[in-house]
Amino acid sequence: MTQQLTSKQIVLASRPVGLPTDANFAYREIPVAEPGEGQVVVRSIYLSIDPYMRGRMSDAKSYIEPYGLNEVIVGGVVGEVVASKAEGLKPGDHVLGMLGWQTYNVVDASAVRRIDGTVAPLSAYLSVLGLTGLTAYFGLLDIGQPKAGETVVVSGAAGAVGMMVGQIAKIRGARVVGIAGTDEKTALLTDKLGFDAAINYKTVPDMRAALAEACPSGVDVYFDNVGGAISDAVMTLLNDYARIPVCGAISSYNVTDGDTGPRVQTKLIKTRSLMKGFVLSDYADRMQEGASALAQWLAAGQLKYEETIVEGFENVPKAFLGLFKGENVGKQLVKIG
């Protein structure tokens, strides 16, 4: 059945300098091969659109290989098996994997895992039950280690990771303050997701004063998704022995003329605080623990999630660029077909 199929594909046409543009991406059409022994053909349903992918578009040394020029961009994908020569997977099954930005992928069955759309919506496996939920879980609990009564500040709080961080911190009994970039986002955080306070960094006249007011007991954990001037302001309010999981620096990813700000050393010494960068794969051996906890909290109604879904494969670059303009609330996905 796959002989007549063609797949659309998005490749990295050039490496972005500063903010990515449409010109960095190129569309192709490729024939979809017959699956070999042990392989499946997966029709994409949801593509996960994530800020970390910006890093892979540069060729600087990092924790994962850069995307190759003129090679397909790879990310989280939820799809449906449409052909299978693999035991245990049959057409109609839903699967999750790190696959190409393509409408169809032909991959070894070991590259995907089956997911159950009756337990949670398919898209949830890319957000609350997926990479972003797990990133929040491990970064917050392993590095941040919030205790009941402590104050946790989250930047990028209305993003897919940020809103999970805040809710998990609330489950752990912390006071949670979110930072986001629109009044709709801050209202979502406080009115729907249970944050104790939220600050719109784009409209607040004095970020540090607003933070100080929202954090009368100082900051014990700062989950940093953004870097830049927002983080500079949070750093001034650290309590002794504060912990800073450094998850993302979206404000810096597209900076080309030097990302400079106050040095952190003196503050770290004075407060004996810890900053640690991390990525989810650091916790590869604890995925089951994280996935179970998230699924339980979701089932118990303790975790809510939000998605921003753009329709159509042709809108993938637009959705990606939107991340850097703060257009998404919660997880940014593209729905295909």
Place this chain on the structure above:
Amino acid sequence: MTQQLTSKQIVLASRPVGLPTDANFAYREIPVAEPGEGQVVVRSIYLSIDPYMRGRMSDAKSYIEPYGLNEVIVGGVVGEVVASKAEGLKPGDHVLGMLGWQTYNVVDASAVRRIDGTVAPLSAYLSVLGLTGLTAYFGLLDIGQPKAGETVVVSGAAGAVGMMVGQIAKIRGARVVGIAGTDEKTALLTDKLGFDAAINYKTVPDMRAALAEACPSGVDVYFDNVGGAISDAVMTLLNDYARIPVCGAISSYNVTDGDTGPRVQTKLIKTRSLMKGFVLSDYADRMQEGASALAQWLAAGQLKYEETIVEGFENVPKAFLGLFKGENVGKQLVKIG
């Protein structure tokens, strides 16, 4: 016998703005009280002169209380008991404590501990066997955790803490690169203290290139005593999962117009590295472990130490100011009487 004694005393006359000057200090003479029950009178022999004291001269929030205006400055002191109303301490005993910058201190016996000048020179209890040795021990081994074959970079390497860090890292089998500010210091590090390489940051044309050459396998542990541009350069060479004990930021202590530089977040994420500020008192419950290890290494000839000794109580401010000009090699002490 103490009735006729007077003590010289140095008080904080004004808080320094930028580099401290003589005008920030004032001399007084005070009568030495008779020791009360459980007290001793200690004649100062060595005063410990340390960069962290600059922090206590400001009134910013920090891990220890600021020095009070017009109050005596307190630091590490080795002295001799000259009068005692305390059990277990008698005139002629040598003791160590956090005492005033005075020629005589009258204190509770619990504020000092007896030291043995036959095991090691008295001054060693303020350096290799004292606060600076212990600071190196805990910061390097608890936060830095160097493994055999890893590369450890130390800034302020010819300072009292730095030279202990490098030697302990060598004991642990690491490759050690020191950064210091004179050719005499770098020669000391490589020729006498066993460092694998040393860089004179004041004369090297390109700090980053010199570091890259000295660290062909990158940097696994960066023991940071200085902050500033030197640390900016080291940060560019971090390996994955690097550890950065942040012990001091002497380059920043006197900066009044903003200590700014490249933000660290992106590098921490890309390398999943850890930075942690610390002070020795964080390890209060492990002092015996550290002191034993240092004493054993010293006895075994595995630790060498250097001192810069200025004579005369009237030269205490000069010795302190010299820290910020890099005048000391190893531990800066003032010898009295």
